[in-house]
Amino acid sequence: DIQMTQSPSTLSASVGDRVTITCRASQSISNRLAWYQQKPGKAPKLLIYKASSLESGVPSRFSGSGSGTEFTLTISSLQPDDFATYYCQQYNSLWTFGQGTKVEIK
Amino acid sequence: EMQLVESGGGLVQPGGSLRLSCAASGFTFSSHEMNWVRQAPGKGLEWVSYISGGGDTIYYADSVKGRFTISRDNAKNSLYLQMNSLRAEDTAVYYCARVYLQYFDPWGQGTLVTVSS
Numbered sequence: 001d002i003q004m005t006q007s008p009s010t011l012s013a014s015v016g017d018r019v020t021i022t023c024r025a026s027q028s029i030s031n032r033l034a035w036y037q038q039k040p041g042k043a044p045k046l047l048i049y050k051a052s053s054l055e056s057g058v059p060s061r062f063s064g065s066g067s068g069t070e071f072t073l074t075i076s077s078l079q080p081d082d083f084a085t086y087y088c089q090q091y092n093s094l095w096t097f098g099q100g101t102k103v104e105i106k
Numbered sequence: 107e108m109q110l111v112e113s114g115g116g117l118v119q120p121g122g123s124l125r126l127s128c129a130a131s132g133f134t135f136s137s138h139e140m141n142w143v144r145q146a147p148g149k150g151l152e153w154v155s156y157i158s159g160g161g162d163t164i165y166y167a168d169s170v171k172g173r174f175t176i177s178r179d180n181a182k183n184s185l186y187l188q189m190n191s192l193r194a195e196d197t198a199v200y201y202c203a204r205v206y207l208q209y210f211d212p213w214g215q216g217t218l219v220t221v222s223s
Binding site (some may be wrong): 032034036038042043044045046049055087089091094095096097098099100 | 141150151152153156165201207208209210211212213214215216
C-alpha cells in the first residue's frame with residue numbers, strides 16, 4: 001500500500017501570507033496526485049489534479065508542483081476563505097489520502 | 107449540475123447492519139466509477155470502496171473487507187454500501203464520490219453513521 005505523509009499537520013498563518021504544504025509518497029506515484037480543500041461540516045472540494053493542474057473555477061493563487069514522491073501545494077497570498085484543511089490524495093494505486101493539514105488563523 | 111446525495115446513516119449498535127444509498131444526478135451515472143470515502147469525527151479521509159461503471163470490478167479497503175459490500179443500480183442512478191458487523195471504529199461521515207480521470211469529483215454532502223450501544 002502507498003502511504004501519504006503531509007506536513008505540517010497544522011499551519012498558523014495570516015491573510016496575505018504565502019503558504020506551502022508538503023506531501024510525500026512512500027513510493028513513486030509519478031504525477032498521480034490530487035489536492036482537496038475541506039471546510040468544517042462540508043465535503044472535500046477538488047483543487048488540483050495531476051499534481052499541478054488547477055481545477056476549473058479554483059483561484060490562481062493555488063498551485064501544485066512535484067512528481068515522484070514529493071509534492072507541494074502553495075497558496076501565494078492567503079485569503080480569509082482559504083482557512084480550511086487540505087488533503088493530498090494519490091491515485092497511482094487505488095487511493096490513499098494524507099492525514100491533512102489544517103490552515104488556521106495566526 | 108452534478109449532484110450526489112447520500113442517505114441511510116444513523117445510530118446502530120455494534121454488530122448491527124446499515125445500508126447507505128447515494129443518488130446521482132446531472133451526469134451519466136453508468137459511465138462513471140464510484141467510491142465510498144469515510145471520515146471519523148475529527149479525523150482525516152479514508153478511502154473505503156470502489157466500483158466500476160458496470161459493477162464488475164470492486165475493491166475494498168482492508169479495514170472493511172468481508173464486512174461491507176458496495177453495489178450500484180444504474181437504472182436508478184444509485185450507489186449503495188451495505189455495512190454488516192459494524193464496529194465502533196466504523197463511526198464516521200460516509201461520502202460517495204465520483205471518479206473523474208482517477209481522482210474524485212464531485213463528492214456528496216455525506217451521511218453520518220454512529221456505531222454505539
